[in-house]
Amino acid sequence: MREGGGAVQTATGAGRRTGDGGFTLIELLVVLSIIVILASLGMAGYSYSITRAREATLKEDLFRMRDAVDQYYADKGKYPQNLEAMVTDGYLRAVPKDPFTNSSDSWQQIPSEPDPNNPTAEPGIYDIKSGSDGTALDGTKYADW
Numbered sequence: 001m002r003e004g005g006g007a008v009q010t011a012t013g014a015g016r017r018t019g020d021g022g023f024t025l026i027e028l029l030v031v032l033s034i035i036v037i038l039a040s041l042g043m044a045g046y047s048y049s050i051t052r053a054r055e056a057t058l059k060e061d062l063f064r065m066r067d068a069v070d071q072y073y074a075d076k077g078k079y080p081q082n083l084e085a086m087v088t089d090g091y092l093r094a095v096p097k098d099p100f101t102n103s104s105d106s107w108q109q110i111p112s113e114p115d116p117n118n119p120t121a122e123p124g125i126y127d128i129k130s131g132s133d134g135t136a137l138d139g140t141k142y143a144d145w
Helices: 025-076 083-088
Strands: 007-009 015-017 108-111 125-129
Touching: 025 083, 025 125
Parallel strands: none
Antiparallel strands: 007 015, 108 125
């Protein structure tokens, strides 16, 4: 046998190259399956982080709107009739969108109890909750927040 130029010569003169075997089908399938597993883990993590961000936004929106209701009551001595009244009177810039329903009309407005000192006064909004029927990552309902 004679070596030359990276090829091995056999006695019959037919040469075969060493080191140019490439990847086998099984090696390619193993690599592709690892890539698919990593991609699916990445998508699950991405979905989880999106849900956490929406939950944080919902908590912040509820806090701000409830604070605005409290400020409205402290200033005017009565609860607002609806969310648009708080926008009109300058307590909110705009009614935020519920991050899970993607609508500003889906907020559940909890009415206040009638005022025993002023029975003719109309009850207003006492509390605000999400209109979503989804379940949070901690197992509670968004509508119960």
